[in-house]
Amino acid sequence: MLPQRFRPAQPLPLETERAVSEDGCMKKLVFALAILPAITPAQDPAYHDPGMKVVTQVAIVCRDIEATSKRWATLLGVNQPQIHTTKPGHEVKLIYRGHPSDGQAKLAFINLGQITLELIQPVGGDTAWKEFLDTHGEGVHHIAFQVADPARTIKAVREAGMPVVHQGRFDDDSGSYAYIDSAEALGVTLELLHSDAKK
Numbered sequence: 001m002l003p004q005r006f007r008p009a010q011p012l013p014l015e016t017e018r019a020v021s022e023d024g025c026m027k028k029l030v031f032a033l034a035i036l037p038a039i040t041p042a043q044d045p046a047y048h049d050p051g052m053k054v055v056t057q058v059a060i061v062c063r064d065i066e067a068t069s070k071r072w073a074t075l076l077g078v079n080q081p082q083i084h085t086t087k088p089g090h091e092v093k094l095i096y097r098g099h100p101s102d103g104q105a106k107l108a109f110i111n112l113g114q115i116t117l118e119l120i121q122p123v124g125g126d127t128a129w130k131e132f133l134d135t136h137g138e139g140v141h142h143i144a145f146q147v148a149d150p151a152r153t154i155k156a157v158r159e160a161g162m163p164v165v166h167q168g169r170f171d172d173d174s175g176s177y178a179y180i181d182s183a184e185a186l187g188v189t190l191e192l193l194h195s196d197a198k199k
Helices: 014-039 065-076 128-136 150-159
Strands: 055-061 104-112 115-123 139-146 164-169 175-180 189-195
Touching (some): 055 128, 055 189, 065 104, 065 115
Parallel strands (some): 055 115, 139 189
Antiparallel strands (some): 055 139, 104 115, 164 175, 175 189
């Protein structure tokens, strides 16, 4: 008979083996969860600008803004709005599809309460307005939102597959606008408006 110290160890009961195994797995899981933040890059959640909850403008591109504005004014029972022509693109940092443009537009605005109806007649060089008119004819070009953080909003929509197609400054240099190439994804172009903080 072998001395006690040379006898083979008795096999552990099945329940004990399971407990030991599960305890080991749990320790590995706890360790993995503990080091995960250190080895995984932080992911910023998608930014949702508070201004995106309120539509502020609906814009229609047209060929003859004088005639179109008169028809809308008659329909709505309001005075025909004033029409003005925007500054040439190079004066307002207009970028269209990645390139500077001298495009302009004639604009008219009709206040309808929360929403402003904007009428746009393209003039001059290449713009998103001219592209829409040449491709689709007259119709609704965009809906607009007044955003608090245009840079983060543009980044968020770009990451969603909708890049900026046309952007620039307001004529009085008090703010900026950007048209998002969202028609395929959303059925309409988005405009992001932003007014600079008052100095």
